[in-house]
Amino acid sequence: MKLSDLNLTPRAKSTIQQMDEAIVKGATVHMKWTCVYCGARQTFEEPNAVHIQGGRCEECNKVTDVLQDERADTNFLAIWGGGRK
Numbered sequence: 001m002k003l004s005d006l007n008l009t010p011r012a013k014s015t016i017q018q019m020d021e022a023i024v025k026g027a028t029v030h031m032k033w034t035c036v037y038c039g040a041r042q043t044f045e046e047p048n049a050v051h052i053q054g055g056r057c058e059e060c061n062k063v064t065d066v067l068q069d070e071r072a073d074t075n076f077l078a079i080w081g082g083g084r085k
């Protein structure tokens with residue numbers, strides 16, 4: 001499965017685009033999303049990655065379809081400087 005095969009929400013598309021731009025400028029980014037089951041705000045630990053298989057909630061252990069469910073309300077955290085590639 002590839003990213004381009006998915007029916008991304010507009011929000012996910014723009015988040016991925018902004019993450020790419022930040023990475024190009026030297027930031028380390030982590031995608032953030034909201035668990036659709038319990039509403040907990042979650043962050044993927046793996047840097048500079050998009051998880052097409054979805055995200056497992058640390059609070060309720062259920063998997064949200066982060067990129068194809070509008071309720072996931074994707075966003076990202078950018079860390080500038082200090083990091084090394």
Ligand SMILES: [Zn+2]
Binds near residue numbers: 039062
């Ligand atoms: Zn949850």
